[in-house]
Amino acid sequence: MTSRRGPRGAGSDTRADILEAARSEFAAKGYDATSVRGVARAAGVDPALVHHYFAGKAGLFADVVGIPEDPSTLMAEVLDGPEGEVGEQLARTFFRVWDSPEGRVRFQGIARSAMGHDGAARMIQEFVAGEIFGRVAVTLAGRRGRAAEEVRVPAGLAAGQMVGLALLRYVIELPELVDADVDELVDLVAPTLQRYLVGE
Amino acid sequence: MTSRRGPRGAGSDTRADILEAARSEFAAKGYDATSVRGVARAAGVDPALVHHYFAGKAGLFADVVGIPEDPSTLMAEVLDGPEGEVGEQLARTFFRVWDSPEGRVRFQGIARSAMGHDGAARMIQEFVAGEIFGRVAVTLAGRRGRAAEEVRVPAGLAAGQMVGLALLRYVIELPELVDADVDELVDLVAPTLQRYLVGE
Numbered sequence: 001m002t003s004r005r006g007p008r009g010a011g012s013d014t015r016a017d018i019l020e021a022a023r024s025e026f027a028a029k030g031y032d033a034t035s036v037r038g039v040a041r042a043a044g045v046d047p048a049l050v051h052h053y054f055a056g057k058a059g060l061f062a063d064v065v066g067i068p069e070d071p072s073t074l075m076a077e078v079l080d081g082p083e084g085e086v087g088e089q090l091a092r093t094f095f096r097v098w099d100s101p102e103g104r105v106r107f108q109g110i111a112r113s114a115m116g117h118d119g120a121a122r123m124i125q126e127f128v129a130g131e132i133f134g135r136v137a138v139t140l141a142g143r144r145g146r147a148a149e150e151v152r153v154p155a156g157l158a159a160g161q162m163v164g165l166a167l168l169r170y171v172i173e174l175p176e177l178v179d180a181d182v183d184e185l186v187d188l189v190a191p192t193l194q195r196y197l198v199g200e
Numbered sequence: 201m202t203s204r205r206g207p208r209g210a211g212s213d214t215r216a217d218i219l220e221a222a223r224s225e226f227a228a229k230g231y232d233a234t235s236v237r238g239v240a241r242a243a244g245v246d247p248a249l250v251h252h253y254f255a256g257k258a259g260l261f262a263d264v265v266g267i268p269e270d271p272s273t274l275m276a277e278v279l280d281g282p283e284g285e286v287g288e289q290l291a292r293t294f295f296r297v298w299d300s301p302e303g304r305v306r307f308q309g310i311a312r313s314a315m316g317h318d319g320a321a322r323m324i325q326e327f328v329a330g331e332i333f334g335r336v337a338v339t340l341a342g343r344r345g346r347a348a349e350e351v352r353v354p355a356g357l358a359a360g361q362m363v364g365l366a367l368l369r370y371v372i373e374l375p376e377l378v379d380a381d382v383d384e385l386v387d388l389v390a391p392t393l394q395r396y397l398v399g400e
Contacts, residue, residue: 114372115315125372152376156368157388160377161357164364168356172314172325176352177360188357192392 015053018043022060031061031126058131065124066106067097071131079139087194090136091186094162099182104170111171133159137197154196161192215253218243222260231261231326258331265324266306267297271331279339287394290336291386294362299382304370311371333359337397354396361392 021043025034036057040047054060055070062071074097078089098107113120137155138148165185168174177185221243225234236257240247254260255270262271274297278289298307313320337355338348365385368374377385 112315115312121372125368125374129374129376153380153384154388156374156376156380157361157365157385157392159374160364160368161361161392162364163367164360164362165357167363167367168325168360172321174325174329174356174359176329176356180353180356184353185357188354188396191395192357192361195391196388 014043014045014049018045018050018053018060019063023064026061026064026123027120030122031057031124031130034123036060058127061123061127061131065110065127068103069097075132075135078136083140083143083198084194086136086140086198087192088186088190090158090193090197091162091190094166095182095186098166098170107166107170111167128159128163129156133162133197140198151197158193158196161189161196165189214243214245214249218245218250218253218260219263223264226261226264226323227320230322231257231324231330234323236260258327261323261327261331265310265327268303269297275332275335278336283340283343283398284394286336286340286398287392288386288390290358290393290397291362291390292382294366295382295386298366298370307366307370311367328359328363329356333362333397340398351397358393358396361389361396365389 018039022034022039025039025042029038034057036050037047039060040050043050050060054063055072058072059070061067062069074093078086078093081089097103110124114124115121133155134152137151137158141148141151165177169177169180169185218239222234222239225239225242229238234257236250237247239260240250243250250260254263255272258272259270261267262269274293278286278293281289297303310324314324315321333355334352337351337358341348341351365377369377369380369385
């Protein structure tokens with residue numbers, strides 16, 4: 001896969017080496033235990049070079065699994081919006097990333113690898129829980145003075161809703177979800193995400 | 201796999217033949233296009249014998265995929281209860297079927313086969329959509345004079361929520377969902393199912 005980030009030309013071998021090292025590290029150690037420093041060491045380059053080519057660990061992971069935009073940037077956009085629209089914005093962002101022919105193929109690949117290998121399952125769950133739904137829930141909880149611990153389970157349910165929806169729409173291809181348009185799905189799922197992540 | 205339904209002894213070969221024929225028919229044709237009559241023909245027995253050993257097509261399918269209780273009976277129980285408790289009862293029934301060591305292993309097997317083969321994916325989605333969430337949604341819509349068509353997409357989202365939750369708890373093993381107890385999960389997910397299946 002190719003990236004729209006980082007310079008081309010002379011550096012492209014270095015970039016590919018880093019990506020290859022990252023792929024091995026994430027698969028072997030999971031998302032949480034992998035570090036930019038460890039990836040740099042495995043690739044035989046300075047950590048500064050990893051930061052030069054990729055937007056930190058989350059950006060590196062996004063490239064490894066083929067997410068086309070930096071998840072940190074996407075989640076920051078969701079969190080910068082009005083709190084009453086978090087559910088809707090998160091749902092819209094989700095479909096913007098996945099609801100295209102390429103996004104669907106990427107999701108299918110990720111879903112199949114998550115089911116097949118324990119390493120893949122672990123790195124994906126740690127990423128989804130930590131960088132996406134967990135990050136949104138913990139940030140919102142912090143703003144309201146609630147403990148991060150209180151929102152872990154609802155954040156997991158929000159992840160479950162979107163993973164299940166994507167699985168039925170893109171992989172299992174349940175006709176009612178395949179045929180539904182994105183606006184209808186957003187209208188239905190937004191209040192669910194809102195309740196889990198922000199509360200009533 | 202064994203069943204707690206049907207007599208033992210002399211009939212056990214017939215029962216096994218029917219089950220084997222059903223497994224092939226469901227895999228080849230999906231859930232909707234498979235009939236008790238077709239399974240009987242493939243097994244070389246009278247359709248009455250299929251009904252003798254299994255609780256109709258849904259019961260036959262449940263046996264093929266290893267669901268320990270007849271889904272028609274379980275859904276009838278949910279629908280017989282108060283309408284305000286449909287979400288909660290459905291969630292409780294779901295965990296009663298899957299939240300045991302054996303249930304978890306069964307779910308893992310079904311999930312992996314659903315991801316691997318298109319036939320398995322189709323038979324499972326048709327079953328889940330038609331016999332479980334679809335049936336509940338359509339029955340409830342009928343009671344309120346709403347068209348079945350209106351509730352197809354929300355029923356799909358309800359299925360997505362539970363499939364995704366089960367996937368993250370039993371297969372991907374997201375720690376926050378693995379560690380949560382069933383009562384907490386039911387409290388969180390019941391209003392979501394209630395909203396999708398019954399409305400606000």
